[in-house]
Amino acid sequence: MASSFDHRKIRAAERAPFVRQSLPPDRPGVVAIPPIQRLRSQNLKTAVDTIRKRGSIPDMLKSFAVLLLSASAVFAQTKPTAYDALRTVGNQVNRDFVNRVVSVTGVDGNPQPSTWRILIDDPNARGGIREVEVTDGRITSNRVSSRQVTGTPQGATVNPARLNLDSSGAYEVASRTADSSHVPFALVSYTLRTNERGDATWIVTLQNQNRRPVGTIHIGANKGTVTRTEGMFAGAPMDAVVEDRREGDVEDEEHSGDNPIMRSVRHTFYRAREQAQETFKRVRHNFADYIRGND
Numbered sequence: 001m002a003s004s005f006d007h008r009k010i011r012a013a014e015r016a017p018f019v020r021q022s023l024p025p026d027r028p029g030v031v032a033i034p035p036i037q038r039l040r041s042q043n044l045k046t047a048v049d050t051i052r053k054r055g056s057i058p059d060m061l062k063s064f065a066v067l068l069l070s071a072s073a074v075f076a077q078t079k080p081t082a083y084d085a086l087r088t089v090g091n092q093v094n095r096d097f098v099n100r101v102v103s104v105t106g107v108d109g110n111p112q113p114s115t116w117r118i119l120i121d122d123p124n125a126r127g128g129i130r131e132v133e134v135t136d137g138r139i140t141s142n143r144v145s146s147r148q149v150t151g152t153p154q155g156a157t158v159n160p161a162r163l164n165l166d167s168s169g170a171y172e173v174a175s176r177t178a179d180s181s182h183v184p185f186a187l188v189s190y191t192l193r194t195n196e197r198g199d200a201t202w203i204v205t206l207q208n209q210n211r212r213p214v215g216t217i218h219i220g221a222n223k224g225t226v227t228r229t230e231g232m233f234a235g236a237p238m239d240a241v242v243e244d245r246r247e248g249d250v251e252d253e254e255h256s257g258d259n260p261i262m263r264s265v266r267h268t269f270y271r272a273r274e275q276a277q278e279t280f281k282r283v284r285h286n287f288a289d290y291i292r293g294n295d
Contacts, residue, residue: 002172050277075183080169082106082192083135084289085116090291093132095123098291101158102129103193104167108211111188113172115140121157156194158221160287163200165221167192169283170202173224174217176279178206180272181233183215201227209267213238224280226273233265242269 080088082104090098100121115135116134122130122144131145156258165173167190178185185206195201200221206214215232219225231238242265 005156079109079112079114080116080134080137081112082116082190083139083285083287085093086287088134088137088139089118089132093142097130097132098287099157099160101192102130102156103173103191105189106167106193107189109167109171109188109190110186111175112167112287113188113190119145121155125139156198158192158194158200160291162222163287165202165219165224165236165280165286166283166285166287166290167202169224169280169285170204170219170221172283173219173226173276173279174204177217177226177229177232177272177276178215180275181215181229181268183232184208187211206232218243219276222282224277226276228271229269229272233268234237235295236261236265238264242266244273 023105071123086098086101086104097120100117102121105117106115115133118132118134120130120132122127125144127144127146129143129145129147131143131147132139133141140150170190170192171188174188183206186209187207189205189207190245191203192200195218202219202221203216204219205216208214213231216228216230217232218228220227225246228241229244230241233240240262
């Protein structure tokens with residue numbers, strides 16, 4: 001008797017959940033979902049969500065890669081320029097030094113270098129030259145130097161009032177010239193100094209990934225005129241030099257002794273020079289205004 005009673009209780013308990021779920025809901029118009037159907041629905045939703053998440057992982061990775069590349073590009077562009085380094089020297093060493101700059105040099109820029117080396121005409125230094133290095137906006141070296149700048153007259157300094165091209169602008173002009181010349185490059189080295197006429201000039205050397213020069217461009221820092229190229233043009237060796245110190249709109253100079261390659265190089269030089277002049281108008285930046293905070 002007890003066994004039969006227990007058996008009926010067990011069967012009643014097994015039927016109870018189904019009966020309860022099959023009863024009409026308390027709220028009219030709402031259909032109660034049986035446990036099995038509800039479970040199937042939940043499993044289907046979970047599967048769909050899983051597929052969506054799996055499908056979104058490649059998109060997330062692509063977005064992350066794009067963000068990383070963008071951040072790298074922004075970081076590269078925000079490295080201190082030559083103007084920034086000169087301002088650091090004026091603020092942290094001697095304000096008058098920005099008026100006594102002999103040369104500014106930076107190597108292996110991408111596009112701007114991490115370190116700028118600045119030679120300063122300092123009457124109080126033995127030998128008359130002080131060398132200051134600025135790395136990532138900080139003075140990392142300040143010492144007396146015996147260096148002399150090749151091509152710069154003794155005692156010549158850059159006139160800040162006639163300095164209208166920062167290293168970032170010099171890069172833009174050089175890059176435009178390289179594009180016109182079909183010359184790919186990876187790194188950039190810079191030197192700002194006066195030429196034999198006393199005019200401030202940027203000498204920008206473009207290098208490949210192995211740091212081998214592929215071309216050098218001389219750019220007037222006052223009016224942004226490309227005055228000289230070495231190599232630079234596709235098919236031209238590094239000793240293929242074209243030079244024209246005239247400023248403004250000038251016609252091509254014909255040289256009777258030019259071979260066909262040099263005639264082509266010379267023609268490309270003047271075309272690239274015109275395009276670089278347009279770039280200069282966009283990136284022109286006066287140093288005196290920059291120092292005074294008027295830009």
